[in-house]
Amino acid sequence: MALDVSTPPRRRGHDPESVLSVAVGVFNERGYDGTSMEDLARALGVTKSAIYHHVPGKEQLLARALDRALDGLSELAADARAARGPAIDRLERVVRQSVRVLTERLPYVTLLLRVRGNSATERAALARRAEFGALVGRLVDEAAEEGALRPGLDPALVTRLLFGAVGSIAEWHRPEHGAPATEVADALVGMVFDGLKRG
Amino acid sequence: MALDVSTPPRRRGHDPESVLSVAVGVFNERGYDGTSMEDLARALGVTKSAIYHHVPGKEQLLARALDRALDGLSELAADARAARGPAIDRLERVVRQSVRVLTERLPYVTLLLRVRGNSATERAALARRAEFGALVGRLVDEAAEEGALRPGLDPALVTRLLFGAVGSIAEWHRPEHGAPATEVADALVGMVFDGLKRG
Incomplete structure (x- = not known):
């Protein structure tokens, strides 16, 4: 059919995964509340009228992006709940894995850390984040x-500061420069668990 | 003169100090970029057309608010440069004083920590903040x-994490609830300098 031939090839980079990746970058740069559908259209290189072919809606993108961060934390929480051994060792493991999740899913975790609870989506994300915080608090206790x-x-202060x-x-x-995630985790664990001062 | 009598009394709370205090609250709540002069007028309880009697301009307010945080850091930096004794003790003192400045000037420091460098004012603030970071880095070294x-x-990683x-x-x-600033500083110094683990 002529129609097939005249249809331009589907633009690369507009599968759901890359839409999410572009959107999270724009949210982190401009702030979620400061991002319009037009900003997302521009970043994706589509017209304002075509944006809804690519993007289900701003809040659904936010929810998906936050889930990307929270699912990482849920996985490590499940791992922590299954682990045995002294709590201090399980806590150290959670700290190391948190650094790994943060660095592997950096833009998604950055977005999560900036959420203030301005919508039902944000409040649901904060509730899931708080569950993770509670798990860490129990390990410190x-x-x-x-x-x-x-x-x-004070275990509560330690949990917050950690x-x-x-x-x-x-x-x-920045994953492309500087220390790899494992070195950052080593420095954090060394500083916090054993202390800065030479014993 | 009749004119004097009919002039309403000056509203309370619109001296430069309270304007700044209201503005920093709005900036932190809505984000600086998401705050309009109309938002500031509403928060101050003045009309949109009267706002410029009370507010010199959004960016001047941002600059004053950031200076409020940065001046606190500059004072403690001057104190640190004048101090003598082992660097580890001077570092501990800087950490304790940083916690004090942060808690005493909480909304101003919160605003400073969210600055991303989107304007000349923000870049100037980031440069002053970086000077303070460099001082801390020298103490760690x-x-x-x-x-x-x-x-x-790694001293560079330690500086960033600290x-x-x-x-x-x-x-x-939240100054009105929870641990006072000195307890927060004690917990941080205890955790970071001596370590979480029982020796």
Whole structure:
């Protein structure tokens, strides 16, 4: 059929995966609330009128992007729940795996860390993120109960500061330059578990 | 003169200090780029046409708000440059004072931590923030040279992770609830300098 021949070849890079990848980049650059469908159309190289062929809607893209980060955390949470051994070792493993998920899924985790709860989608993501935080909090508590933490440390503050340090990696880590994720994880674990000071 | 009598009393809370305080709240809530002069007028309770009596301009407010955070860091940097003694102790002092500045000037530091360099004002603020980061980096290097750090720690990564942990406090610290700033600083210093693990 002539129609088939005259139809331009499908543009490369507009499968759902690459749409998501472009969208998360625009959300991180302009802020989700500051991103219009027109901005997404421009970034994808399609016209404003064609954008809905490629993008189901801004909020669905946000939900998918946040799930990409949260699914990584859920996998490592399941791994942590299945693990045995001293809580301090399981905590160290969770910290290392969190750094890995953060660096492997950097733009998605960056987006997750900026969510403020402005919509049902954002609030659902914050609830899933809080479940992960609670798991880490339980590991810190268990480590304290097992006598593995230095006395005088407040487990709730330790949990917040530890995950603050992990999350802050998203602000400066660039996979193409600088230290690989395993070195970043080693530095963090070394600093936080054994301390900066020479014993 | 009749005119004086009929002029309504000046509204309370519209001195430059309270304008800045309201503006930084709106910037943090909506994002600077997402804040319009109309949003600021609404938050100040003035009409859209009256806003320029109260607000010099959005970018000047941003510059003043960022200076409020940066001046706090400059003061503690001057203090650190004047201090003597082992670098590890001077570093600990800088960390404690950074937590104090962050908690005392929380909305201003929160705004500073979200700056991405989208304007000349933002780039100038990032340059001042980088000066402070460089000072901390020098202290970590000195502490390493003095043999006070555990061997094997990368000073550049330590600097980033340490200040990531400090900055993350802005995400959850609420002065009216929870741990006071000195306890947060104690927990951070305890965790990072001596380590989580019981020796």
